[in-house]
Amino acid sequence: MPAREPFGEPGTTHAQPADLDSKRQQGSGVLGALRFRHLSVAATAAVLALLLPACGGDGQPGGSGPAASASLDPEADLRKQRLTVSNWDGYMPKDLPARFKSAVGTPVTVAKHSTNEEIIAKLTASADSGIDVAFVSGQYAQALAAQGLLEPIHHDLVPHLKNLDPLAARLAHDKGNVYSVPYTWGTTGLCYRKDLVGYTPDSWNDLLKPRAAVKGKATMLKTERWLFLPAQKALGYSVNTTDKQQLAQVKKLLLTAKDGLLAYDDTTFGDRLKSGEAVLAEAWDGWCPTDDKRIGFVVPKEGSDLWTDTMVILKSSKNKEAAHAFIDYVLDAKVHSWVASNIFYKVPNTAAMAELDPALLKSYPALAMPPEELLKGESAVDLGDAATAYTRIVTEVTAG
Amino acid sequence: MARRGRAAGRPHVRARIVLLGPGLSYLAVLLVLPLALLIGYTVFRRGRFGGIAYEDGSTGENFARITDPLYAGVLADSLRIAAVTTLLALLLGYPTAYAISRLPGRWRTIALVLVVLPFWTNFLIRTYAWIVLLSSGGVVNWALTGIGVIDRPLKLLYTEPAVVLGLLYAYLPLMVLPLYSAIERVDPRLLEASADLGARPARTFWSVTLPQTLPGVLTGCVFVFVPSLGNFVVPELLGGGRTVMVGNLIRDQFLTARDWPFGSVLALALMAFLVMLLMAQAWAGRRLGGR
Amino acid sequence: MRRATLLPLWLTYAFLYTPVVVLVVMSFNRSDSPYEWSGFSTAWYSTLAGDDEVLRGLANTLIVAAGATVLSTVLGTLLAVGLARHASRSRLLPALSVLPAVLPDIVLAIGLLAFYSLVSATLGLHSVLLAHTVFGLAFVTAVVRTRIAHVDPSLEEASRDLGAGEVTTFLRITLPTLAPGIVAGALLTFTLSLDEFVIAFFTAGPKDPTLPIVIYSMIRFGVTPEINALATLLLAVSFTVVIAAQRVSRLTEAL
Numbered sequence: 001m002p003a004r005e006p007f008g009e010p011g012t013t014h015a016q017p018a019d020l021d022s023k024r025q026q027g028s029g030v031l032g033a034l035r036f037r038h039l040s041v042a043a044t045a046a047v048l049a050l051l052l053p054a055c056g057g058d059g060q061p062g063g064s065g066p067a068a069s070a071s072l073d074p075e076a077d078l079r080k081q082r083l084t085v086s087n088w089d090g091y092m093p094k095d096l097p098a099r100f101k102s103a104v105g106t107p108v109t110v111a112k113h114s115t116n117e118e119i120i121a122k123l124t125a126s127a128d129s130g131i132d133v134a135f136v137s138g139q140y141a142q143a144l145a146a147q148g149l150l151e152p153i154h155h156d157l158v159p160h161l162k163n164l165d166p167l168a169a170r171l172a173h174d175k176g177n178v179y180s181v182p183y184t185w186g187t188t189g190l191c192y193r194k195d196l197v198g199y200t201p202d203s204w205n206d207l208l209k210p211r212a213a214v215k216g217k218a219t220m221l222k223t224e225r226w227l228f229l230p231a232q233k234a235l236g237y238s239v240n241t242t243d244k245q246q247l248a249q250v251k252k253l254l255l256t257a258k259d260g261l262l263a264y265d266d267t268t269f270g271d272r273l274k275s276g277e278a279v280l281a282e283a284w285d286g287w288c289p290t291d292d293k294r295i296g297f298v299v300p301k302e303g304s305d306l307w308t309d310t311m312v313i314l315k316s317s318k319n320k321e322a323a324h325a326f327i328d329y330v331l332d333a334k335v336h337s338w339v340a341s342n343i344f345y346k347v348p349n350t351a352a353m354a355e356l357d358p359a360l361l362k363s364y365p366a367l368a369m370p371p372e373e374l375l376k377g378e379s380a381v382d383l384g385d386a387a388t389a390y391t392r393i394v395t396e397v398t399a400g
Numbered sequence: 401m402a403r404r405g406r407a408a409g410r411p412h413v414r415a416r417i418v419l420l421g422p423g424l425s426y427l428a429v430l431l432v433l434p435l436a437l438l439i440g441y442t443v444f445r446r447g448r449f450g451g452i453a454y455e456d457g458s459t460g461e462n463f464a465r466i467t468d469p470l471y472a473g474v475l476a477d478s479l480r481i482a483a484v485t486t487l488l489a490l491l492l493g494y495p496t497a498y499a500i501s502r503l504p505g506r507w508r509t510i511a512l513v514l515v516v517l518p519f520w521t522n523f524l525i526r527t528y529a530w531i532v533l534l535s536s537g538g539v540v541n542w543a544l545t546g547i548g549v550i551d552r553p554l555k556l557l558y559t560e561p562a563v564v565l566g567l568l569y570a571y572l573p574l575m576v577l578p579l580y581s582a583i584e585r586v587d588p589r590l591l592e593a594s595a596d597l598g599a600r601p602a603r604t605f606w607s608v609t610l611p612q613t614l615p616g617v618l619t620g621c622v623f624v625f626v627p628s629l630g631n632f633v634v635p636e637l638l639g640g641g642r643t644v645m646v647g648n649l650i651r652d653q654f655l656t657a658r659d660w661p662f663g664s665v666l667a668l669a670l671m672a673f674l675v676m677l678l679m680a681q682a683w684a685g686r687r688l689g690g691r
Numbered sequence: 692m693r694r695a696t697l698l699p700l701w702l703t704y705a706f707l708y709t710p711v712v713v714l715v716v717m718s719f720n721r722s723d724s725p726y727e728w729s730g731f732s733t734a735w736y737s738t739l740a741g742d743d744e745v746l747r748g749l750a751n752t753l754i755v756a757a758g759a760t761v762l763s764t765v766l767g768t769l770l771a772v773g774l775a776r777h778a779s780r781s782r783l784l785p786a787l788s789v790l791p792a793v794l795p796d797i798v799l800a801i802g803l804l805a806f807y808s809l810v811s812a813t814l815g816l817h818s819v820l821l822a823h824t825v826f827g828l829a830f831v832t833a834v835v836r837t838r839i840a841h842v843d844p845s846l847e848e849a850s851r852d853l854g855a856g857e858v859t860t861f862l863r864i865t866l867p868t869l870a871p872g873i874v875a876g877a878l879l880t881f882t883l884s885l886d887e888f889v890i891a892f893f894t895a896g897p898k899d900p901t902l903p904i905v906i907y908s909m910i911r912f913g914v915t916p917e918i919n920a921l922a923t924l925l926l927a928v929s930f931t932v933v934i935a936a937q938r939v940s941r942l943t944e945a946l
Contacts, residue, residue, distance in 0.1 A: 062725050077453050086896045111898040112744075117656040122897040124450060124658070125804065130898050137843050147449050222641065224656075252780040263558050267912050273669075277535060299636075355549030388446050391657035399644045412777070415857060419773025423766040423788065423828060430825050431791055434802030437809060458945070502696055512699065512935055518707045520929035523886055524906045525922040529710030531718070531910075539713055560932030572707065626796070630795025633888065637910065647797050654801050654893070664805075667798045678793065 002371065035088055072154055072321050079105035081322035086111040086119055087135040091184075091309075093342040100329050106322040108390040115223050116140045123149060123314065133326055138173035138308040139225065142178040142382040150179040151313040157324035158297040159217040160331035167371050168348030170298040171308055172379040178312035181327050184286065184345040186366070187306055187377045188221070188229055191269070191288035204234040204300045207282055215260045217279040219272065222264035224394050225305075225380050228256065230282055233302040237380050242386035247393060253399045264398060285346030285366035297366055301376075306377030308348070346374070424631040441664040445615045450658025462665040471649070475669060481560065481635075482628040485567040486575075490617065492568075493575035498609075500576075501583045512580060520571045527637050528565050534562055534638070558640030566634035571627055582616020583609065601628040614688050618681050625677065630670060646670050711926060718919035737918040742917065748905035755891070755901060756884035759823035762876045766824070766876040767831025771864065771872075774832070778889055785836075790831040799825065800893035807894065814896035822894045823884045831876035832884065840873030878936075 018058075085097070089112045096107035113119035114135050123129050123144065135251065136144065144150050155161055156229050161177065167173075168182045190201050198213050201203070207230050221227060230254040232239050237246045244346060262278050270289045272278035281288075284307070288297040311330065313323040329335055336352035344364045361368040383390060415498060442454045442462055447453040465471070518526065533539045534556040541553040558563060586609055594604040632647030639645075653663030718736070722729035738923055739745060772786055778784045791799060803822045812818060850860040866873070888903035895904060909918055 086897055089908065109898055111900075112908055113897070114908055115656070117658075119897070120450075121655045121658060122814070125808055126814045126896070128813045130815065130896050131812065143449055181433060258642075261642070265641070275535070385448055387448065388659070391446075391659055394658075395649070395652060395657055396470055398641065399470060399649055416773065416777040419769045419776060423770030423773070424765055425834065426782070426828060427787060427825070430803065430806065430821060431799075432787075434799075434806040437805040438798070438802050441805065448806075472752055492699065492889060494704055495696075496703040497926050499696050499698075499700040514704060515707065517926075517929060517933060518711055520882065520886075521711070521922055521925045522903060522906055524888060524903055524910060525918060525925070526710060528910045529922070531711055532713060569706070570711070572703070576703075610762075617706070626793065626795060630797045632797065633907075643883065647795070650797055651803060653806065660805070663801060667801055670795060674793075674795065 002298065011275065029251070034326055043248070072157060072324070074157060074321070076288045076321040078322050078325055081106050081319035083108045083132045083319055083322050083326055084111060084130055084132045085109070085135075085326065086113055086122075086131045088113065088227065091135065091343055091345075092293075092376070093338055096330075096335075099328060099335070102280045103329060104322070104325050106319070106325065108326070118379055119225065120144070129314070131314055131324045132268045132319050134312050135183060135309055136180075136312060137380075138171060138180065138182075138310055139380045139382045141312050142173045144312060144388075145179045147172075148383075149315055151315045151317065151320055152179050152183060153177055153313065153327070154324060157321065158331065160328045162335055163331050163336070163349045163351055164346045165350050165371055167375060168308070170304075172381050173308065174310070180312045181233045182308045182348045183311050183330065184340075184343070184347050185306065185374065186285040186346050187299055187369075187374060188226060188282065188284055189263050189288075189297055189304055190280060190288075191273060191283035191295060191297050193273055193276065193294055194278045196276060196298045201280065201294075201298060202301050204230040206300075207280060208234055208253060208260075210280065212259040217262050217278050219263050219265040219278050220257070220261060220282045221266050222394075223266055226266075226282065227264070227394055227397065229305055231257070231301075233300065233304060236302070238381050239305050240383065242383060242389070244389075247389060251393045251397060252365040254393075258397070284345075285369070286343065286364075288366065290365060291363040302367045304377050306374055306379050308379070309345075315338075318389045332397055437668055441661050442668060444661045445660040446661055450660070454658055462661045465662060466665050466669060471666070474644055474649055475646055475673075477643070478629055478647070480675070481564055481567070481643075481645060482625050485564050485571070485628045486621050486625045488564070488568050488643040489572050489575040492580055492619060493620060497583055500580055507512070512577070515576050516573050523570060524633065524637075526569060527634055528639055530562065530566050531557060531567065534565075539540050557638065559640055560643050562624035562638040563635050563643050563645075566638040567628045567631060570631075570634065571624045574623040575626075578616045578619040578623060579613065582613040582619075593686045597670070611688075615685055618684055618688075622678065622681055626674060627667060629674070711922075713717050714919045714922045715926070717916060718923045720916065720919075723731040726914065735916045736924075739917050739920045739924070743899075744905055745917070747904070748902035749897050752885055752902040755816055755820045755879050756822060758820045759827045759884045760797075760877050760881040762773035762820070763827025763831045763880045766874060767828045768835050768866075768869065768873050769834045771835035771839060772869075773835060787941065788832045789829050793831065796826075796887075796889040798935060800890045803890065805892045808815075814894060816896070817898050818894045818896065819891045819901060822890050823880075823887060827884065830879050831873070834879065835878035838869050840872045842868045895936055911914040 023092045028231040029066055083090075083106050085108055087110065092110070094206075097110055111131065119134055119136055120140055120143070123131065123134060124147065131261070140281050141150070155177075158181065161181065164177075164182065168176055168185065171182065174180045179247070188292065190207060192201055194200075196213065199211075201207075203400075206214070207218055207220065228250055229239060230239065231250040232246075235246070235249055235253065237243075237250065241247065262272070265272065265278075265281070269278060269281040269283055270287060273295055274289060274292060283297070285297060285299075289295055290297050311327050313320060319321055330339065331349060333349060333351035333355065336347050336349040340352060341356055341360055344360075344367065346367055346369065353367075356367065407519065433623045441452055443458040445453045445456045445459055445461070465485070487574045496515070498516075500508055503511055531538075537540075539555075540556060541550075545553065590608050590612070591604055594608045595601075599607065629645075630650075632645065632651045634647050635643045635645045641648075646669070650663050650666045653659045653666060657663075695736055701774065719731050719733065720728055721732035774781075774785055774788060799822075803818075803825070808813060809819055846861055846868075847864055848866050851857075855863070886903060887901075888907060891901045892907070895901060900908075906918065906921070909915055
């Protein structure tokens with residue numbers, strides 16, 4: 001134990017013995033302690049001060065304030081604004097922010113979320129999440145709007161809305177694109193290894209009641225509504241059912257399906273299929289890596305959903321004009337086409353889809369699916385009060 | 401060391417405020433209050449969009465829900481996994497710590513550092529490394545197939561043993577360090593005396609070393625058990641969502657299902673177990689210390 | 692006999708280092724699949740260097756760790772001294788001060804999320820910093836308290852008798868004696884904060900992730916060899932730091 005010399009050189013520091021009493025009672029003692037107390041009070045105050053400005057960014061308890069969305073300034077200088085956009089990883093061309101910046105002047109920071117629930121949690125957790133534009137699936141956009149968190153889309157600031165497929169302007173979760181703008185749309189189906197499965201799957205039961213070659217090597221999506229989808233369709237129910245009996249049946253079916261699963265996987269099933277660890281996966285059509293010739297995609301005969309991923313603007317955003325400009329930029333036919341050919345998902349933009357390279361359509365047949373076909377799928381909507389029942393079932397199915 | 405008998409006057413009250421005030425008020429606001437909030441949440445219902453629905457009034461249904469065998473099962477699984485991990489850590493950690501303590505002085509430090517060093521790379525990456533090792537195309541299977549022990553890849557990943565392995569890997573150093581510390585403190589004269597009295601090394605170990613190091617054993621066990629129990633990253637990455645531990649449930653309730661009341665009840669259950677565990681450890685510590 | 696005693700040690704090292712070795716080797720693998728080797732390459736390191744997200748995450752992590760360490764050290768040292776002098780008979784206060792270290796991190800994480808939600812705080816680096824300070828405070832307090840026994844009260848008395856005020860005594864006698872403990876506590880907090888994932892995950896804002904959060908989302912999305920390069924670098928840095936610390940004998944003692 002090294003001996004530490006607490007004093008400096010002996011004799012340098014302290015007062016002469018004669019001054020003891022007065023020094024002790026006044027001087028550095030009292031003043032020193034006072035300064036010290038100020039220091040600690042200041043420290044505590046600093047802690048609180050760090051918290052307070054962060055409290056309640058705009059003063060409104062993120063609620064259904066009737067504050068009419070302040071009219072936005074079409075002449076705003078976009079170069080002075082900054083955008084933060086939250087999206088799934090790899091769901092946007094990597095150079096899109098840079099291109100937007102050179103076109104419009106606003107710098108863009110990209111934040112990532114890996115599931116809808118994750119971004120919803122972040123958006124609802126604090127008054128101002130710092131996000132200006134978020135990419136969320138349709139029914140979640142509907143829920144956000146119902147909570148008063150979204151800025152209505154000012155159509156006059158998004159002239160490219162006219163590029164949208166007319167069918168995309170009437171989707172169940174947001175008719176008329178009041179607070180969300182469709183970015184991509186598609187359906188969910190079975191993504192499988194043609195060489196390892198041994199037959200062509202055509203039913204959701206191929207996933208829920210798998211054959212021997214598939215058992216233990218199948219994956220299902222875990223994000224709430226998509227966990228339910230295969231069972232709901234296999235039983236012939238609506239994806240928006242709130243009937244308690246039906247939900248009980250769905251839960252039972254999902255529980256029996258669990259044994260045949262390798263894992264619940266929303267993000268890495270593509271890799272697992274490629275490595276052969278999984279041979280059958282419930283997958284969103286654009287995420288199925290059909291460019292690998294061994295992998296195929298099929299929409300089961302019982303039908304599937306029509307999901308839409310949308311762009312929404314947060315009411316707490318301080319850069320609403322730039323946010324609108326961003327959405328408008330994305331909807332430009334050339335840009336939107338670049339998006340589709342980059343992420344391999346269909347976009348609800350007729351002009352953009354027409355520009356796609358035919359060779360791409362061969363590698364990713366799902367891209368070639370015409371909108372009419374797509375619309376056979378059922379759109380998911382926000383379930384309102386039944387949402388709690390759904391989340392409970394998800395917990396009970398996945399925790400077992 | 402308390403200096404009793406000094407006149408307790410103004411300077412002491414002031415000093416008390418200055419020294420204790422900032423730290424305690426910080427903890428009051430950022431520790432006690434959050435925990436109190438969690439306890440309070442347990443009696444409310446989930447809001448329509450998640451969070452808390454204060455307006456729906458209080459309810460005991462969250463507590464009723466946790467008695468469902470499903471959740472009791474998850475809790476039991478978690479306890480089991482954490483216990484197995486702790487046991488393995490002890491079985492591997494004790495001999496390791498013992499071995500280190502028998503090394504000549506200079507090497508001891510190096511040996512200890514080498515045990516702790518992997519701990520300093522990111523925990524997530526270390527867990528991820530096991531995915532690479534254990535997957536059906538991964539290193540372990542490749543090696544086993546290579547030597548001819550197996551024909552087809554074993555399913556190692558996304559199983560409960562994989563989770564135990566991941567937890568063991570994460571927390572082993574936390575067992576070794578307190579154990580080493582305890583073993584090193586055993587008075588060498590006691591060991592000498594035991595040898596002089598004719599005891600063989602094994603006997604000396606069981607009769608002298610082990611009892612003397614029991615408090616260190618307890619500490620090491622707690623250091624491994626507590627984080628293992630509440631962990632959700634390892635079960636998620638190595639368990640493939642099939643092995644669900646209490647930590648996963650809590651995280652899901654808060655960030656996915658956003659059923660905060662139920663998540664709070666689960667957290668409370670976790671805390672209750674840990675309080676009991678720590679009380680048991682303290683009691684055991686006192687019993688042993690009394691010798 | 693000797694060899695048998697050392698066997699567990701080798702076993703432990705094999706267990707601890709095999710994954711590390713695999714990561715290091717794979718970081719130099721040209722192929723992006725960890726299951727095949729296609730030649731030596733340092734390309735992943737360049738990818739890593741150009742990865743903005745990782746760099747931002749690293750910067751954020753350092754900011755949070757530094758801030759939390761400073762705050763924890765100040766509050767913790769004061770608290771430790773206060774507990775030793777003014778609360779030595781209390782069982783509750785010391786227990787409270789060590790509670791964050793004993794509590795499972797997920798409980799602390801959700802509690803803080805609930806608290807931030809209650810005060811409608813905006814989440815960001817500051818929310819993580821304050822959160823990390825909660826457990827940092829506990830560790831610093833605990834470590835410094837073990838050091839308090841070394842503070843010779845007669846020296847403090849002597850200082851006072853010679854006319855130095857409370858503050859001077861504290862600064863010039865108490866603190867230097869406590870210094871090894873304070874440094875150890877600060878280092879511990881810094882290290883823990885750097886690697887801390889769970890609490891940061893719950894309390895970080897969406898656009899300011901810390902490095903562990905960035906790594907987590909990289910892993911969630913599947914294998915990318917960049918992670919191996921990152922792991923190797925982190926290991927190299929840790930190794931260097933440890934060697935450097937070894938030169939400072941004080942730290943061995945704190946162990």
